[in-house]
Amino acid sequence: GAVVSQHPSWVICKSGTSVKIECRSLDFQATTMFWYRQFPKQSLMLMATSNEGSKATYEQGVEKDKFLINHASLTLSTLTVTSAHPEDSSFYICSASPFSGNTIYFGEGSWLTVV
């Protein structure tokens, strides 16, 4: 079946550096992908909607200059956390749906730890 893959699953970076997380749809094209953040013992919070070929739409309160989203192709969206701080440490997860489908697929998620 269709799969959405995220990479890396785990990443540790130093404060002040940037880190990139990839979200790929492996066997379908997705014009839209979604990026969520999940704090411990909390729900998934939508950060932004990634649109292929255009700018991402960010939710209120999410810093677009800090969380850079690029959706350069119909199968790949990337989330770059710039100038990372320890408070950016979290679980990040993406989702995507085939354009004409009716199923939502989630990536495996990525754990980010900023030290």
Next chain:
Amino acid sequence: AQTVTQSQPEMSVQEAETVTLSCTYDTSESDYYLFWYKQPPSRQMILVIRQEAYKQQNATENRFSVNFQKAAKSFSLKISDSQLGDAAMYFCAYRSRRSNFGNEKLTFGTGTRLTIIP
């Protein structure tokens, strides 16, 4: 904006028994989707069941069934014959049907942590 409320932060049930998780939502739309997702410790989001608002019949998937009350905006999940593998966080989610399916975001509730007692 749509909101999803799960009023039970934690629930527990004896193995082989039945448990019902509650979910209410608020929307002004008439056509939408509702979902229950399971998130085990691995954090992978697993679809449990889906309901389309225009369908009156309650969705069922093996031991999982829903009680969809559109007028009351209620969408509860019943798990029958609970198994140890059912232990997880359960999230109720809403998705609009205004446009193409792929373009609509999910709005999640706060989740219910389900514990299965052996």
